[in-house]
Amino acid sequence: MTQHTLGFTLSDWQQAYQQEKQSPAELLGSLRNELDSNDNAWISLISEVQLSAQIAALDEQLQQVEGKLESLPLYGVPFAIKDNIDAAGWNTTAACPAFAHEADTDATVVARLRAAGAILIGKTNLDQFATGLVGTRSPYGAVSNSFNPDYVSGGSSSGSASVVARGLVPFALGTDTAGSGRVPAGFNNIVGLKPTRGWLSNTGLVPACRTLDCISVFALTVADAQAVATIAGGFDPSDAYSRANPCTAPVGLPVRPKLAIPASPEFFGDGQMQAAYEVALEKWRAFGAELVEVDFTPFADLAAQLYQGSWVAERTVAVGDMDPDKMDPVVRSIVEGGYRYSACDAYQAEYIRAELSRRINLILAEFDALLVPTSPTIRRISEMADEPVLYNSQFGTYTNFTNLADLSALAIPAGFREDGLPAGVTLIAPAWYDHALAELGKRWQQAQALPLGATQKPCPTAPQANQAPGSVRVAVVGAHLTGMPLNFQLTSRDAVLVEQTLTCPEYRLYALPGTVPPKPGLARVAQDGAQIIVELWDIPLARFGEFVAEIPPPLGIGNLQLADGRWVKGFICEPAALANARDITGFGGWRAFIASLNAA
Incomplete structure (x- = not known):
């Protein structure tokens, strides 16, 4: 592949189009020509006709937004999808040639990405019918690890992970039922x-376990x-299982997070993975995290339910009347196992799931997140034929319980083993903590x-933090500042401190008489204003009304302009209340004023 797009992140692609004025036809045409059809990470690659059609559609999209590239956040960005996700005009195989059929319409997620300007460049290999965590159960071949081809890539989203790790595309969609988007x-x-x-x-x-399936995202960066x-x-x-975000969960986590870790973690004799995990824990402590061991038994017990109980029957339902002789032998043996269970077994399994899920969520309520090894071990491709089910189960030790317990998760790089293979960790938290984990x-x-990934490109500098979706950004100036008496009204509603900054130079600050606890009033003025120190906090949208309801007169929430021109919600004060208030603008902020009183 040409060097100029290998390992590009989203910002690299955006810069190529917006600043360097390069064309999608040129860059994506070059990319298409360099992709190898013999690379078994791919099941199908874009044709010249398909690429031309997508670029023509992109041109029409650009005209509709009057040529404003920023209106299409994924303009011209290539991506891949796991081949159990539909794209109009492409075959969907689920890694089973006998199942292959051409999709009439895009999956909803694909349609939304294309509407943002993204260009589908190919469909990727997987463990057949998304049954496996190994990446070897495919008639299209075992996808090898991007660091050492002797080792597995992990599955079932093997191809999607491989093409991202090698920098062929900046992101790819996978799926995750038992850990296929994390391992x-x-x-x-x-x-x-x-x-x-x-x-x-x-x-x-194409479902694996319809009640548990999640379409997941692979990328080079968390951002x-x-x-x-x-x-x-x-x-x-x-989608009958789609849910609207209630916007009640935190959108960020503390600078010094409190993380649960498994007591006596299991690595199945893999000393290198254990050593890498222990190094990662020390890095987390140096990062400022408080690590607390917890009993991992309920997590392990719930993980076992996914493949050792009646939940496997969901996979049997998903495959339907597929000819078993045309399936991968290991996948077939797993799917056929579902016929052993009765409806009574399924209800009993649901009761067990609910009980263990409740225990797990009660444990996690005491922490900001759970930190685990993404996998306790890794295997050579040649080893997988010896114990295909056992080794697969080992890979899922720290992933299988997550969807059963309705949790969110983020797998992130954490370093390397002595043999040079990656060793990642995963952050896990309750449902809708996705942005907080990110x-x-x-x-x-x-x-x-x-x-x-495997590109050797350095990690880019993080862009300026945007306001998290599902939150309201509020500027506080007085008693709600960190360490001040009313700060708990923010923290108790899972608000997160974003930064300390300044207003634009058009404000004056006053100490309001008779307020308990003491509070300031901030007023915008036409002249003789100054910059005032404020803190910015992101509050979950559904908790914002609770916060505002506690604000007493003469204060309220309005719009406040910052020094860099941004507008945020912020405290305002009725002008009548300022007549007898002390002007404390000269202190530059409430904290300095309070310090002066204490010093006196």
Whole structure:
């Protein structure tokens, strides 16, 4: 592949089009010519006719937004999808040639990505019918690890992880039922965002376990994975399991997060993976995290339910009347196992799931997230034939429980083993903590500065933090500042501190008489104003009304302009209350004024 696009992140592609004025036809044509049809990470690649049609459609999209590239956040960005996700005019195989059929319409997530300007460049290999965590159960061949071809890539989203890790595309869609969007990320030094169930629509997905399936995102950076998921996600009435985000969860996590870790973690004799995980824990402590061991028994017990109980019957339902003689032998043996269970077994399994899920969520309520190895071990491709089911089960030790317990997860690079293979970790939290995990993951990725995937490209500098979706950004100026008496009204509603900054130089600050606790009033003035120190906090949207309801007169919430020109919500004060108030603008902020009183 040509050097000028290998390992490009979203911002690299955006810069190529917006600043360097390069054309999608040129860049994507070059990319198409360099992709290898014999690379078994791909099941199908874009044809010249398909590429021309997509570029023509992109040109029409650009005209509709009057040529404003920023209106199409994925303008001309190539991406890949796992071949159990539909794209109009492309075959969907689920890695089973006998199942192959041409899709009439795009899956909802694909349609949303294309509407943002993205260009589908290919469909990727997988463990057949998304049954496996190994990447070897495909008639199209075993996808090899991007660092050492003797080792597995992880599955079932093997091809999607491989093409991202090698920098062929900046992001790819996978799926995750038992860990298929995380294990391949851990094995290939990339990011795997496993969203809350129902955030990304499954319309157009060949199901594995319909009640548990999640379409996931692989990317080189956490920022890119979050951006793609935000574009692709959202409620879809055509998917019976789609859910609207209630916007009650935190959108960020503390600078010094409190993380649960498994007591006595299991690595199945893999000393290198264990050593790499222990090094990663020390890095997390140096990063500022408080690590607390927890009993992992309920997590392990729930993980076992996915393949050792009646949940496997969901896979049997998904495959339907597929001719078993045309399936991978290992996949067939797993799917046929579903016939052993009765409806009574299924209900009993659901009761067990609910009980264990409740225990797990109660444990996690005491922490910001759970931190686990993405996988406890890795295997050579040649080993997989010896114990295909056992080794697959081992890979899922720290992933299988997640969807059963309705949790969100983010697999992130954490370093390398002594043999040079990647060793990732995964952050896991309750449903709808997706953006909170992403914000923590972005800080971690910046701090570690590991190369991107297998490209050897350095980790880029993080862009300025955007306001998290599902939140309201509020500027506080007085008693709600960090350490001040009313700060709890923010923290108790899972608000997250974003930054300390300044207003534009058109404000004056006053100490309001008779307020308890003491509070300031901020007023915009036509002249003789100054910059005032404020803190910016992101509050979950559904909690914002609670916060505003506690604000007493003469204060309220309005719009406030910052020094860099941004407008945010912020405290305002009725002008009548300022007549007898002390002007404290000269102190530059409330904290300095309070310090002066204490010093006196």
